[in-house]
Amino acid sequence: MAAKHSKTPRQQTGGKTPATGKAKTTASVTMTTVASPDATAATAAGEVAKRARRTSHRSTRESTPFTKDDVLSLASKATKRADKSLLVICGGLSHERDVSISSGHRVQGFLEEAGWTVHVHDMDSSLLPYLTDEKTRPDLVWPLLHGANGEDGSIRDVLEMAELPYIGSRAKASRTAWSKPIAKNVVRMAGLHTPHSVTLPESMFRELGVEPVIDMLLGSLGLPLFIKPTMGGSAMGCTMVTEQSQLTQALINCFAYGDVALIEQAVTGTEVSVSILEFDGHPLVLPPLEIWTPSGTYDFEARSTPGPTEFYVPARLDAKTTQAVSDAALTAHRALGLRDISRTDFIVDAQGQPQFLESNVAPGMTDTSLLPQSALAAGYNLPELYTALVQSVLNQKRTD
Amino acid sequence: MADDPNIASKVIKNDPWYSSYATRAEQMRASEIRALFAVANRPEVVSLAGGMPYLGRMPFDKLADQLGDMLRSKGQVAWQYGSAQGDPHLREDVLPIMELEGIKDVQPDDVVIVNGSQSGLDLITRIMCDPGDVVLAEAPNYVGALGVFQSFQVDVVNVAMDGDGLIPEALEETILEQRRQGKAVKFLYTVPNFHNPAGATMSVERRPRVIEIARKYHVLIVEDNPYGLLAFDGQTYPALRSYDSEGVVYLSSFSKIIAPGMRVAWMVAPPGIRQKLVLANESAILCPSNMSQMTITTYLDNFDWKSQINDYRGMYKERCDAMDEALKEYLPYCSWLKPKGGFYIWLQIPKGLNAKDMLPRAITAKVAYVSGTAFYDNGEGADHMRLSFCYPTPDRIREGIRRLSTVIENELATVRLFEPDSGKERG
Ligand SMILES: Cc1ncc(COP(=O)(O)O)c(C=O)c1O
Numbered sequence: 028m029a030a031k032h033s034k035t036p037r038q039q040t041g042g043k044t045p046a047t048g049k050a051k052t053t054a055s056v057t058m059t060t061v062a063s064p065d066a067t068a069a070t071a072a073g074e075v076a077k078r079a080r081r082t083s084h085r086s087t088r089e090s091t092p093f094t095k096d097d098v099l100s101l102a103s104k105a106t107k108r109a110d111k112s113l114l115v116i117c118g119g120l121s122h123e124r125d126v127s128i129s130s131g132h133r134v135q136g137f138l139e140e141a142g143w144t145v146h147v148h149d150m151d152s153s154l155l156p157y158l159t160d161e162k163t164r165p166d167l168v169w170p171l172l173h174g175a176n177g178e179d180g181s182i183r184d185v186l187e188m189a190e191l192p193y194i195g196s197r198a199k200a201s202r203t204a205w206s207k208p209i210a211k212n213v214v215r216m217a218g219l220h221t222p223h224s225v226t227l228p229e230s231m232f233r234e235l236g237v238e239p240v241i242d243m244l245l246g247s248l249g250l251p252l253f254i255k256p257t258m259g260g261s262a263m264g265c266t267m268v269t270e271q272s273q274l275t276q277a278l279i280n281c282f283a284y285g286d287v288a289l290i291e292q293a294v295t296g297t298e299v300s301v302s303i304l305e306f307d308g309h310p311l312v313l314p315p316l317e318i319w320t321p322s323g324t325y326d327f328e329a330r331s332t333p334g335p336t337e338f339y340v341p342a343r344l345d346a347k348t349t350q351a352v353s354d355a356a357l358t359a360h361r362a363l364g365l366r367d368i369s370r371t372d373f374i375v376d377a378q379g380q381p382q383f384l385e386s387n388v389a390p391g392m393t394d395t396s397l398l399p400q401s402a403l404a405a406g407y408n409l410p411e412l413y414t415a416l417v418q419s420v421l422n423q424k425r426t427d
Numbered sequence: 428m429a430d431d432p433n434i435a436s437k438v439i440k441n442d443p444w445y446s447s448y449a450t451r452a453e454q455m456r457a458s459e460i461r462a463l464f465a466v467a468n469r470p471e472v473v474s475l476a477g478g479m480p481y482l483g484r485m486p487f488d489k490l491a492d493q494l495g496d497m498l499r500s501k502g503q504v505a506w507q508y509g510s511a512q513g514d515p516h517l518r519e520d521v522l523p524i525m526e527l528e529g530i531k532d533v534q535p536d537d538v539v540i541v542n543g544s545q546s547g548l549d550l551i552t553r554i555m556c557d558p559g560d561v562v563l564a565e566a567p568n569y570v571g572a573l574g575v576f577q578s579f580q581v582d583v584v585n586v587a588m589d590g591d592g593l594i595p596e597a598l599e600e601t602i603l604e605q606r607r608q609g610k611a612v613k614f615l616y617t618v619p620n621f622h623n624p625a626g627a628t629m630s631v632e633r634r635p636r637v638i639e640i641a642r643k644y645h646v647l648i649v650e651d652n653p654y655g656l657l658a659f660d661g662q663t664y665p666a667l668r669s670y671d672s673e674g675v676v677y678l679s680s681f682s683k684i685i686a687p688g689m690r691v692a693w694m695v696a697p698p699g700i701r702q703k704l705v706l707a708n709e710s711a712i713l714c715p716s717n718m719s720q721m722t723i724t725t726y727l728d729n730f731d732w733k734s735q736i737n738d739y740r741g742m743y744k745e746r747c748d749a750m751d752e753a754l755k756e757y758l759p760y761c762s763w764l765k766p767k768g769g770f771y772i773w774l775q776i777p778k779g780l781n782a783k784d785m786l787p788r789a790i791t792a793k794v795a796y797v798s799g800t801a802f803y804d805n806g807e808g809a810d811h812m813r814l815s816f817c818y819p820t821p822d823r824i825r826e827g828i829r830r831l832s833t834v835i836e837n838e839l840a841t842v843r844l845f846e847p848d849s850g851k852e853r854g
Contacts, residue, residue: 120472122787125465151469229841237845263461264787275845282841283787317436332456333442343436395441404437 086323092313093304095406101306102411105418107144111416114158114165117358118149121174122284123261126331131171131400134413141410143417150182158189167421171389173260178389179205194416196388200364204386207257207289210363214383217362219355220377221383222374223248226257244290251293252289254278256285260387262327267293277291296376298325299342301356302390302398303369304412306419307333310360313401315352317342317351333395340404348379355381364401367416450576463786467795473827475814476795478623478770480683484738490726497725505718512710513540513693514720521679521693522726528655529669530677530695535697539704540715544653544680544692547704548575548616550711551649551676551694555613556581561605564616565593565809567773567802569651572616576804582610583804590764592629593617595636602644614647614676616692620664621654621769624813628767631664636715638670647700653680653692656736658768672818673697674689681723683770689719705839742771749821751815753828758835770817773799777839779849781809785838794830 061250115138117131118124135145146165150172157163170182170189179225186193196204204210208226215221225244232240244252254277255265264284266277281288298318304311317339320329328334341349356371363369363386369391373381390398402412467474498505512518518535525533548571556562558580561618564572566585576583584605587597598615604611617637619629629637641648650667658664668677680692686767696704708715726732750772751765762775776782782798789795799811814831818825 086514100527120469120793122463122466122790124469128465149469229844233844279841279845280784283784283838284791327462328456331462333445334456335445336441339436340439340443341436360448400439404439 040351069292071359084221090310093306093309095307096272096298097309098311098407098412101415101418102141105141105414105421108414109144111147111166111417112164112422113138113143113218114168115145115147115171116150116154116168117147117171118151119174119176119182120150121172121176122259122263123173124228126175126261126388126391126393127392130173130389130396133394134169134171134392137410137413138417141414143414150176155185155189158186158191158352162379167417169417170195171392173389173391175258178260178387180259185413190426191425192420195367195421196363196365196369200366201388204365204388207255207256207385210359210386211383214359214386217358219358219362219383220359220380222253222292222294224289226287226289228287229278230286235282237275241271244266244274245271248290249389251290252277253293254281254302255289256281256293257287257289261330261391262325265326267324294374294376296382296383297342297344298372299344299375299381300350300370300372300401301352301355302401303360303365303371304366304416305360305369306415307423310355310357312353313398314341314405315344315356316340316347316397316401316404317344318397330391331393331395336395338397338400338404340401342375344375344379346374348381351379352381355383359383359386368398434507451580452575454574461535464795465788466771466790466793472790472793472795473819473830474795474818475816475819475824475827475831476797478683478815479818480687480770481742481818482686483740484742485686485735486730490730493725493729494722497721501721505721507717509714509717509720511714512705513538513715514717514724517691517720517724518621519691520724524656525557525666525677525679525695525711528663529665530650531669532672533695537698537701539694539701541678541692541694541708542712542715543682543687543690544651544678545571545575545709546690546708547678547692547694548572548649548651549578550704550707551614551678551696551700552579552581553711553838554700554707555647557611561610561612562614562616563598563601563605563612563646565618565622565625567624567799567808568616568804569618570797570801572651573804576616581613584610585803586615588622588625588627588801590627592619592622592627592633593637595633595640598637599640599644602646606644612644612646612718614649616651617622617667618651618654619667620652621657621771623654623764623769624771624797624799624811625773626764626766626769626771628664634665634667635670638674642671648675649678650675651678651825653678653683653813655679656684656760657740657743657770659740659747660767661737661740668695673758678699684739685723685732686724689716689722691715691719691723739770743768743817746816746819746821746824747772749824750816750828753825757828757832761835770815772814772816774812774814775810776812776835778810779842779846780835780838782812783809783835788838789831789834792830792834794827794834796831820829821829829846 031146114133115135117127119127135147138145148157169187170193172182176182178201180198183198183201187198203213211221251267251269253267264281266280268274268277278288299315301315302313316327318325319337321335352373359371365388369386369388371386372384377383392399399409465478466472515535517540521538552575556579561582561584562576563584563586565588584601586601587594602612621628647758648667670674677695694704744817750847760777785799786798786826799808802808
């Protein structure tokens with residue numbers, strides 16, 4: 028569907044460049060490169076990273092960080108809230124439909140509390156008529172789809188074609204971040220650390236034989252390993268493998284979610300997540316949030332059941348490491364070309380080095396999600412924080 | 428660049444009340460599987476997962492008029508509190524329904540109306556079972572009953588069943604074994620007709636045997652019978668309750684024969700148990716909804732409900748046939764028993780496959796089913812799945828099974844690649 032349009036007319040003619048200073052790219056990271064294994068992916072990643080390095084240095088210098096006062100002042104300028112029609116898109120057909128619907132309704136609730144007129148729409152065949160009909164066409168869209176077609180950029184391509192301003196990263200950047208191996212390459216070239224990994228499609232095991240590939244894997248990466256689908260969120264299909272005997276089952280579980288597995292050295296350390304909001308290029312890096320679970324893995328159940336999980340905000344790290352993680356998150360946000368909102372997950376290893384795991388362009392916004400928790404802990408009022416974000420995008424008069 | 432590096436680290440308990448929960452709440456958790464079902468009600472997905480009756484042929488226009496009249500004349504009653512035992516008019520109305528299955532000695536006063544059979548199962552477990560007590564049940568077992576038993580911390584002990592339902596000899600052996608272990612067996616929970624999920628029906632020969640064994644060991648029978656009137660050929664089977672009024676608690680429901688939205692079901696129990704059920708009902712919900720009960724009586728009094736049920740039977744038969752034929756065509760290497768009524772086919776999948784692990788693949792392929800593991804509380808069942816034919820049309824059922832066959836084939840290819848030894852015994 029929309030995923031096929033790697034280049035929309037708008038992208039070719041060039042819309043207004045947002046103040047993040049992201050240059051119009053010539054490297055097109057299409058779905059095909061995302062889905063293909065290493066060689067092509069690495070080339071594409073290289074180009075993206077080069078561009079990111081060029082632009083990230085400039086934008087970091089140019090854009091001063093946002094403060095709480097800035098947020099409040101921006102929100103206070105949003106005076107005609109009820110007159111604007113905002114649309115939250117959530118649901119979709121992905122494995123994460125449930126989480127997406129929770130995120131969407133939470134955001135709707137906070138924005139309505141702040142006085143905006145907000146509608147919610149599923150991603151289905153009635154969406155396009157809704158977006159294009161004069162009577163229903165929104166002033167701004169907040170896509171809160173998780174999983175395929177939401178985070179992979181497809182819906183954003185559609186919004187760009189419909190010339191509707193939306194909150195969040197553009198289609199191409201979303202695609203880069205959505206593929207964990209490509210994102211890892213990009214941030215590595217931007218100077219971040221990320222656990223050693225290989226990316227193997229099921230067909231590779233089929234063609235070369237399971238045993239020899241597993242032998243090489245264990246020889247090269249050792250144990251423990253973390254097996255995950257290259258694309259997807261909420262820790263679905265992810266397994267920590269501590270013994271060789273668990274490996275094949277972990278691969279079977281992973282391939283039930285997607286054709287390609289990211290096999291990563293499992294780093295032990297502190298699990299930390301950093302959320303970033305961005306106001307017309309000015310970043311607001313929320314305090315790093317540390318996740319503690321009794322089992323040590325923040326799996327699907329721990330994510331979605333209010334339970335024994337505890338968050339520490341800011342993370343219990345020394346000042347230098349805290350700063351390093353925050354900086355790393357901003358570097359990843361910039362290097363991946365992300366916009367408006369992102370959440371980057373790290374493990375801070377025994378040496379205090381933040382190891383990049385992934386960046387999310389549509390971070391969860393549910394009650395138990397990390398971004399809202401960080402914001403609350405930092406003293407933000409969510410209705411006003413989200414209002415500032417909406418107002419910032421409206422002010423930019425974006426057409427993509 | 429953290430917002431304010433000087434603030435002290437705060438701990439946010441993901442759930443500040445976590446340490447306050449009762450032990451029985453431990454099992455109540457979100458799961459990946461549950462989350463995957465969120466897509467099942469999207470029209471693109473063929474859902475063979477739910478147990479929703481088809482309501483497309485209900486005479487809603489006429490019903491709306493009659494409900495309007497009912498509200499105009501009896502609104503003050505319909506919107507008021509009612510009796511904890513249930514509306515006497517409805518308790519009268521259920522008698523002829525039970526007669527169809529041979530239960531002829533019941534009076535309105537023996538009947539208790541409950542908020543769906545689900546609530547009835549909760550009440551009977553509440554009044555009979557302490558934590559650690561044993562309930563015997565067919566394996567696989569209705570998932571909703573398992574949930575109730577878990578929440579009362581009951582030990583569910585499985586009794587083997589086959590195509591003719593619960594095996595009487597296995598029942599006797601299990602009771603004796605539990606006795607030897609010094610366990611208190613509080614009741615046998617059984618779904619004798621068109622079992623959910625197994626599809627099997629207890630043969631008429633076995634029924635008196637089961638009654639006899641239960642009597643011999645003084646084990647109460649809880650007979651859960653929501654599907655009894657839904658045999659494809661219209662045949663009804665004598666209810667266990669028709670053999671024994673002292674040792675059987677009988678449950679039936681309007682959910683599958685009329686509609687589940689009203690949440691109206693009924694129980695018949697021996698006097699002592701019935702009295703406790705009424706008190707337990709009162710403490711749980713004060714009284715069943717008058718509005719719901721009067722909606723059901725309005726329907727029963729004004730429509731030819733017997734021919735409506737006949738119409739449903741024909742429709743479910745057509746859907747079951749469609750599923751059976753599609754399975755023969757697309758999944759001939761799986762095995763299943765074609766049911767004679769009800770809503771479900773219990774499909775055994777090739778060895779080595781795990782229905783639970785395979786579900787994400789099915790969701791990607793836009794078909795949903797329930798993994799067999801849901802119907803056991805001990806991790807068994809991964810080699811089965813429950814397929815419902817009640818809701819989708821025959822064409823959709825066919826398409827669903829076609830999609831399922833590609834899912835099974837792809838998963839089989841992956842499993843054989845990584846674990847070649849696990850599926851050797853089958854073709
Ligand atoms: C065996 C069995 N018992 C009880 C129920 C629940 O029925 P009710 O809607 O009356 O609560 C069902 C529903 O699927 C069922 O299959």
